Amino acid sequence: MMFLLFTALLIVLFYLINRAYKNTKDIVINRISINQSHHGNTSVLNILQLSDMHLENISITPDELHDKLKNEEIDLIALTGDFLDRKRTIPKLIPYLKVLNKLNIKYGIYAVFGNHDYVLRNDDLYQLKDELEKYGCVVLQNKNKVISVDGKTVNIIGIDDYSTGRSDLGASYSNIENGTNLVITHDPNVVLDMTNYQFDYLMAGHFHGGQICYPKAYHLVKMGKLIKMNMIKGMHIQDGKPFYINEGLGQTGVNIRIGSRPEITLHQLSLPPAANHESSLPAI
Secondary structure (H helix, E strand, C coil), X not given: CHHHHHHHHHHHHXXXXXXXXXXXXXXXXXXXXXXXXXXXXXXXXXXXXXXXXXXXXECCXXXXXXXXXXXXXXXXXXXXXXXXXXXXXXXXXXXXXXXXXXXXXXXXXXXXXXXXXXXXXXXXXXXXXXXXXXXXXXXXXXXEXXXXXXXXXXXXEEECCCCCCCCCHHHHCCCCCCCEEXXXXXXXHHHHHCCCXXXXXXXXXXXXXXXXXXXXXXXXXXXXXXXXXXXXCEEEEECCEEEEECCCCECCCCCCCECCCCEEEEEEEEECCHHHCCCCCCCC
16 A cells, blocks of 8 residues: 555656646747837837856757747847856857847847856956857956947946946946847846836846746745845835846756746837936936
8 A cells, every 4th residue: 555655646746747847948038118108209129038058958949949939029139147167068058049049130249147157267267258259248257338229328337246246336237328128137126225226127037937937936035135025036126216037048957947947038128218318427
């Protein structure tokens, strides 16, 4: 009797683990619209966000990624950190970067690093950065880049990883122009320190939507105050400013997902008429 019970438990456990593994291949494309209340001569910036690729455990091939995105209208790509954490995985990134370059992006590819990327040290981290830049990515480590979209100024502000203590808000906002502030970063907890820093939209990742989130992502409790505020994925508002937490494309630790799915996000950011846009400079 005990043998039959043990066998039944093993079968159930195998079924649940197999199903949780299959969840890593069930990739969701989320479409988000921001600032649609703007009236007048507005422009739309179509942004592709990929986050937390964790190339050691990613369940989408470069060709599959291309097939999902090849017919989408994409103006700008934001890569919000945690590409990998092992030097030997760096070559695996290159085919994905080649795919992104096939998408004919108008305004470029922008990237920030996450805590796992900083597991790499010295020359290994430089090699990762070099490969990103070689394939057209602008790596923003507490820096910003200004682009013009239909004559409207957009500040792309890259804040370095908050969880490893590398964020420098002053440097990130240094010399920005009046316009729309689009922030990319890895750890969304940084928004809690941005009361005096204006942004129109912020994109982050880091939490994987819990990855194993049943019934809740209790294991994330040490990953910052946003967890206690039940902000682990999707759209949120802090101090009246919208920010989005992407669930990521890859996995860490055990290569399974429960209560979460790998995510590709397409954001439509409406830009206000230049004359109607309030000052975007940090209020410090």
